[in-house]
Amino acid sequence: MSLPPPSRRTRLRSLLVDLEPVKRDRDFRMLWLGQLVNGVGRQVTVVALPFELWQLTHNSLSIGLLALVQLVPILIFSLGGGAIADAVDRRRLLIATQALLAACSLCLAVIAAQPSPPIWALYAVAFVAAGVGAVDMPARSSAVPRLVPRERLPAAIAVNWLSGQTVSVAGPVFAGVLIAASGVATAFAFDVVTFMASLVALLLIAPIPPHPDAARPSLKSIAEGLRFARARRIVLASFVIDLDAMIFGMPSALFPQLALTVFNAGAAGYGLMNAAPAVGALLGAILSGWVGRVRRPGRGVVVAVAGWGAAIIAFGLLTASFPLALICLAFAGAADVISAVLRASIVQLTTPDRLRGRVSSIHSLVVTSGPRFGDAEAAGVAAIAGPQFSVVSGGILCLVGLVAVVAVFPELLGYEHRSPEPLAGPAP
Numbered sequence: 130m131s132l133p134p135p136s137r138r139t140r141l142r143s144l145l146v147d148l149e150p151v152k153r154d155r156d157f158r159m160l161w162l163g164q165l166v167n168g169v170g171r172q173v174t175v176v177a178l179p180f181e182l183w184q185l186t187h188n189s190l191s192i193g194l195l196a197l198v199q200l201v202p203i204l205i206f207s208l209g210g211g212a213i214a215d216a217v218d219r220r221r222l223l224i225a226t227q228a229l230l231a232a233c234s235l236c237l238a239v240i241a242a243q244p245s246p247p248i249w250a251l252y253a254v255a256f257v258a259a260g261v262g263a264v265d266m267p268a269r270s271s272a273v274p275r276l277v278p279r280e281r282l283p284a285a286i287a288v289n290w291l292s293g294q295t296v297s298v299a300g301p302v303f304a305g306v307l308i309a310a311s312g313v314a315t316a317f318a319f320d321v322v323t324f325m326a327s328l329v330a331l332l333l334i335a336p337i338p339p340h341p342d343a344a345r346p347s348l349k350s351i352a353e354g355l356r357f358a359r360a361r362r363i364v365l366a367s368f369v370i371d372l373d374a375m376i377f378g379m380p381s382a383l384f385p386q387l388a389l390t391v392f393n394a395g396a397a398g399y400g401l402m403n404a405a406p407a408v409g410a411l412l413g414a415i416l417s418g419w420v421g422r423v424r425r426p427g428r429g430v431v432v433a434v435a436g437w438g439a440a441i442i443a444f445g446l447l448t449a450s451f452p453l454a455l456i457c458l459a460f461a462g463a464a465d466v467i468s469a470v471l472r473a474s475i476v477q478l479t480t481p482d483r484l485r486g487r488v489s490s491i492h493s494l495v496v497t498s499g500p501r502f503g504d505a506e507a508a509g510v511a512a513i514a515g516p517q518f519s520v521v522s523g524g525i526l527c528l529v530g531l532v533a534v535v536a537v538f539p540e541l542l543g544y545e546h547r548s549p550e551p552l553a554g555p556a557p
Contacts, residue, residue, distance in 0.1 A: 163330025172300020193508030211490020297407030305400025354487025375499030
């Protein structure tokens with residue numbers, strides 16, 4: 130006897146993001162809620178800092194320099210941060226990093242409140258915050274597989290991206306309004322307040338002790354993580370393809386210049402440009418219920434990165450129409466979030482828990498440094514040939530690089546999920 134075909138409602142439900150980790154896993158739910166609230170504040174700071182630099186200098190190279198200032202501590206501290214995350218209680222480490230990041234935002238608020246804010250001080254605080262964030266990210270990423278069972282991990286990753294994109298939509302729009310109404314100092318102060326939610330959530334979850342076989346932090350333990358990532362070619366491929374997309378196809382450093390001098394959209398338009406990719410990513414995350422059923426996630430990553438590059442090219446060509454340009458950015462954001470969820474699931478499900486902090490740190494290094502390199506590349510090209518040429522050429526180079534990545538890593542198209550060991554997490 131054949132089963133009846135699924136109803137339209139059932140098919141739609143299968144496309145929507147799977148919220149089971151939020152419903153069934155308490156500690157994951159607490160971590161997720163705290164990150165959701167604090168994420169709005171972090172997005173406000175992400176928007177406010179480059180806007181303040183542009184207002185003080187009226188030079189896109191100052192924003193490119195900010196990207197480099199943030200990149201240096203990321204390169205220095207990310208790998209060590211992953212080794213620490215493998216060796217200590219990840220909950221306690223996250224409490225420490227969140228408290229330090231709150232202190233950095235407080236310093237930015239004090240600096241911005243000065244009649245003539247010293248630019249060097251803004252760069253100095255950005256340097257410290259980037260270094261702390263380089264430790265926070267691998268600790269947070271490697272904590273999630275310990276809070277949910279294996280079968281719900283892809284859904285948990287998608288839910289995290291859903292919350293991230295939700296705040297990426299609300300944060301920039303709110304930042305534009307807040308900056309226009311009260312100034313950047315108030316924006317930084319708002320970020321400080323939202324850190325309280327993250328800290329309370331962390332205090333309410335159970336400890337996340339290290340794996341029994343975890344190595345002590347050292348150059349040897351860092352090298353072990355690097356050797357694993359190099360030997361597991363599918364993990365290495367996921368890193369390389371993301372670097373290609375972010376270095377050549379990420380024009381966010383040009384948003385202040387484009388909003389104020391090309392689109393003539395002002396601070397509110399700048400906020401909309403930052404929010405547009407997040408709107409698309411939010412829709413992509415909402416409709417990500419199918420990602421846990423993807424048998425060949427590498428193939429999905431390739432398609433998503435191709436969509437990202439094409440959308441960035443279209444954005445650069447449509448500077449005469451602000452609404453169409455925003456639609457292109459939204460499409461790029463949707464492609465990016467699908468790529469990100471699939472890449473993260475590849476990394477987390479392929480890596481044993483005793484190495485997860487170190488491999489997550491490499492993943493975090495790629496995810497955070499790629500856009501900084503992209504900002505520097507976009508700003509440098511824009512200074513020579515103009516912002517529109519910078520955007521279009523970057524999108525083209527992204528697609529060329531994608532072809533090269535597939536040629537070097539052909540296994541990316543045929544990869545199927547396999548896990549080297551069961552996840553150390555709660556029972557279903």
